[in-house]
Amino acid sequence: MSIIEEKCKQKGVRLTDQRKIIAKILSESKEVYGSRDHPDVDELHKRVAALDDRISIATVYRTVKLFEESGILVKHDFKAGKARYEINDDHNHLIDINSGEIVEFVDKDIEELQVKIAKKLGYNLVDHKLELYGSKIKK
């Protein structure tokens, strides 16, 4: 049973055959494609359809939105107009402006600073989004 499927059980999200397959594909994404894998909905649908080609893209959209609302996935709009979803585990992204490659990272210091800044402005930090854009340093 996939990680996402387990989370669905925890959160009382009803599981159907379609949702299990979508959950499986999303759960395995990093194992199969590495941490730089950030498929858009269309790509996700292709991978899902490879396992069961009767699953429509409408179902993928509905499922992915449901998982997001349940806090299982997070949605990204790196390039406006095409959403990408991944498991909600709170990391940041560095996007290579030349190749489009996406590198994930976490940093404790920046995390703490954000909380501090929000507080100073009079807010409790609930969520955050940090994207760095860079070009590879040639050695």
Add this chain to the structure above:
Amino acid sequence: MSIIEEKCKQKGVRLTDQRKIIAKILSESKEVYGSRDHPDVDELHKRVAALDDRISIATVYRTVKLFEESGILVKHDFKAGKARYEINDDHNHLIDINSGEIVEFVDKDIEELQVKIAKKLGYNLVDHKLELYGSKIKK
């Protein structure tokens, strides 16, 4: 002459009556509406049309994209599906998750940390996007 109009001259962007009006509205945005003003394209078009109602929304879209490509404006997608543009002066945003209000801020420490992180990952930092989401602390 508005700030944006001046930048157009500097950068050799051809100025038309329509572009001057759009530039004017965008330049005055903060003065008139405060630093929390982040109109979407539709709202921008309304304000522009109040000065000259023959300016079409297609022109607003084209102009705003032109200004972005010239480095005069930056585009934001706080809520996917509706772009917002503002003068490119490199600050960050805190978005109130309850009211939708947007607070601007800058922070030197976080700026430096970002450069350091990018370097550690093997990249030169070219650009960045930081959005904090929070809820107001009640006093």
Add this chain to the structure above:
DNA sequence: TTATTTGCAAACGGTTTGCCGATTA
């Protein structure tokens, strides 16, 4: 003058939705 720009309306592309038969708990 001549390349560029604009307004209009139609096209586009990602996403959502109404309907209704199928499936889950």
Add this chain to the structure above:
DNA sequence: TAATCGGCAAACCGTTTGCAAATAA
């Protein structure tokens, strides 16, 4: 069985674009 879900195709909505007339330099 009752409530929910999924497939299909049409609708939606922000954005882009082809065309012919208007305009900046």
